[in-house]
Amino acid sequence: MFGWTGKILKVDLTSGAAHREDIPEDILLGSLGGRGLGVRLMRDFYGLDPFHPDMPLIFAVGPLCGTSSPTSARMSAVSRSPLTGTIYDSSCGGLFAHKLKAAGLDALMITGKSDRPAYLKVTGEESSVDDASSLWGLDTLDTMTALMEHGSVAAIGPAGENGVLFANIMVNAANSVGRGGLGAVMGAKNLKAVVVDGGAKTLIADEEVFKKGREDVMRLFKASPIIFGELGISEFGTPALVDLMKQRRMTPTANFSKTYFEAASDYAGPALKRTYQAKKEGCFGCPIRCKKVDSCGKALPEYESASHFGALNNNSDIHSIVKSNELCNALGMDTISMASTIAAYGEAKGRFFAPDEIIELVKKTALREGGGDDLALGSARVCAVLGVPQLSMSVKGLELPAYDPRGAYGMALAYATSNRGGCHLRAYPIANEILRKPVATDRFSFSGKARIIKIAEDTNAVADSLLTCKFAILAASLEEYAHILTGVTGVEYSAQSLLKIGERIVKEERRFNCDNGFSAKDDMLPKRFFTEAGTSGDGIEIPPIDESRFIEELKKYYKMRGLNANGCFEQ
Amino acid sequence: MRDQIEKYTDKLLKDGLAMPGSIRFYALDDELIVSKDDDWKPVFEAVLEELSVVGLLLAEPTLPFADNLIARSSDSDTRIYPKDSEVKTFLHDIPFIRRSALGEAGELAKAIATILRERKGLIIEGVGFVATGTVTLEQAYITYSSIFHATFIKYLLELLEHGWQLPGEQEALERFKNDWSQPYDVEKLAFRDGPLTARSEIIEEICAVGRYTVESGLVDSFFGNISLFDDGIIYISQTGASLDELEGLIDPVPMDNSSTYGITASSELPVHRRIYETSNYSTIVHGHPKFSVIMSMLCEKRAACEIADCGKDCPETRFINGVPIVSGEIGAGGIAKTVPPVVKEHGRALVYGHGLFCAGTNDFKDAFSGMVQVETLCRKRYFEMLAANL
Known part of the structure; x- marks a missing residue:
């Protein structure tokens, strides 16, 4: 095949057995890869607990991986989230995706539970499950160092081993399979790491068509102020958004009780660049290089991490923000959920924590020591235990990222409809509501937003399945990527045919969730956003969201998706 | 809807x-x-x-x-x-x-x-x-x-x-x-005399001049950008903003990049910045007047030239009646390098297949008038060439 390898490696950790299978061509053509393929393979496992040994943990790449398609060397991990209970996928960059494809695989499906700490080694056609007892307890960096001679490593840290519900799988120092706790799923299988290597090449069907598509994408990247502009993410990383969100008065502050943090500039893109002599680094094969590292090569925080360890915790101390981020990466935890859980805990306790205390809480959470044992369950469970469930700023149990929904109503709707819980990336309406791409929309209006969110969800499902970066879609579109995909695979795709695939993926996810008891009651924002105003000023009013208008638009969304009033399917 | x-x-x-x-x-x-x-x-x-x-x-x-x-x-x-x-x-x-x-x-x-x-x-x-x-x-x-x-x-x-x-x-x-050959009447348009220093006045003037470019028929509303430089700040229209609807869509961008909220500024910000860095100009109007774009693409050396992508790769500065024409792609790395030097010298620059940059020293009158002059000249030259060719 061109593009795809057509192969999946299935590994049962209980028995140690592994075998390669062909993936039916119609599944690959109809799901593309990554998230789409993973979700398709999860179809028969909806009733299982995330920590059940039979629950699969799937790593999948896309048809563009292994080519020079811009931003396409990414991987998705798919399973069921222990934090949210929803189906879950998360994508990340790093060399791992490239090496998995080079091992001749489109996907790796891991089931079972090893009777001792183990790591899975895949080298070309060979694979083995090896003892990792000596690695258990190590942080992600030390684990990678120990295994890197065998290939590219995806590993969990102590957080994953200890069942922190928002534990990450880390690839390289700072590429994370984040948010939903798939690191804990991996830990429950006693699987410390997966190491992959190989030398197979991805075959391209039509080099000329591919080259033209690639040139079109690169031209659009260069013309994009968000990507390659002087103030864009290539230059300052995603913390370029700190100043923008401050100016738009939608910085989640003090556990979302306010929307403006005067001191945000203290840890914004320019401050990080100046303080840490930030240098550019990028995911493997990415021309944008939005990741930033300090002069020693340590990863600096992304926008979400900086803002949530900062404003959300009433903290302007840049060093504690950088240290907390570094610890989360090393211990293998999601920064957004960690920072948000600490903020909710702080509000529940009547005070937000000091910089040093935040750092200590991060460590204790990963090790599940002291109060950290509660925090390891995420904000929804902690707040429920403390009798203040309303202080968890989450949807479906997933903590909300650093865009206050009172400042962007499409974002409000997208948080609610997201199949994996309170996530900004399922639809990323910040693109049109704030960044003006592909065109601007009125951020304080719900008008037309249901369809915008529906189309954006479908688009991003495609991006996650082709495994292109979401930032690429801020400049280019599916039109150009369809061209690239056609060139690589030799199969005729168009933007609209891709959107149909995206629509099916989102539908399949919702079906999985509905089968697990999710419904309209779960597509709801925390009450605070409907009852409390944000922080108005500078001529910008941040009122509470009109709940009835929100629900009206949510109902339109259901209708467009072919769902009933309860957000599910009739059959 | x-x-x-x-x-x-x-x-x-x-x-x-x-x-x-x-x-x-x-x-x-x-x-x-x-x-x-x-x-x-x-x-x-x-x-x-x-x-x-x-x-x-x-x-x-x-x-x-x-x-x-x-x-x-x-x-x-x-x-x-x-x-x-x-x-x-x-x-x-x-x-x-x-x-x-x-x-x-x-x-x-x-x-x-x-x-x-x-x-x-x-x-x-x-x-x-x-x-x-x-x-x-x-x-x-x-x-x-x-x-x-x-x-x-x-x-x-x-x-x-x-x-x-x-x-x-x-x-x-x-x-x-x-x-389409009616003259552009600049005299009936009201421009504030510069230098403009009050933020509210600057923003109002940018919005007004943006409207002029569209209402006078010089450009279509969606294409183009406009800026004014004062006291270390570039006030510039946002990306994707229609020139005739700039109210609320002007980003004040510090010249020293001490803030990034100008991330939503026009993709041509690097061109504007370099012009302000390297010259004494304080206003820039950029648009895509159609005859200017057409004339920028006519090159007498074309038949004998080996360059395939003139808009991207032509290293030469050509001239039409003293107006320099340069090449370069949109955004980073392209026209941000080729346009500023010629604007510094001539106050204006045509970009191959793209549009026109015109600068002014104190206020927008010179920059706007420059755009009118070049488009009028290009329109005249086009019809002269057409008559001569046919």
């Missing part, structure tokens, strides 16, 4: 892009909203069922240039390839359906949907332009405007190169020449 339909119908008419009575919007909220219920409705209802978009626009352009391009093309052609860099970057190519291929409604809907699965817009010969919006109806308006812009430039270049080929073509162009 209805307010968007009203707004962009009005803009298409005010910009002179669409024939009155020909504009049809088909917008999807949870139900279909149609601006004109006629024989086209079932066709576009069927098209919408095939696509995941928020809406469609169908309108007849005020000029026959796109139809003429199709009529002049060879039978096997199915697309028009724009020559200007802006449309080339964002639309790539423009597919068309020939008049002779128009079948019954169902077939036509299928043909339109097939094309729109791949591209944002198309031309139906003898009918008009069709454009989609995936986020808002504004996208449909922008795509329509881009097709108009691209076919205008390409057709007039074709005439220079290949002459009359169609019956009635010459007469149509004469009518166009008379309609």
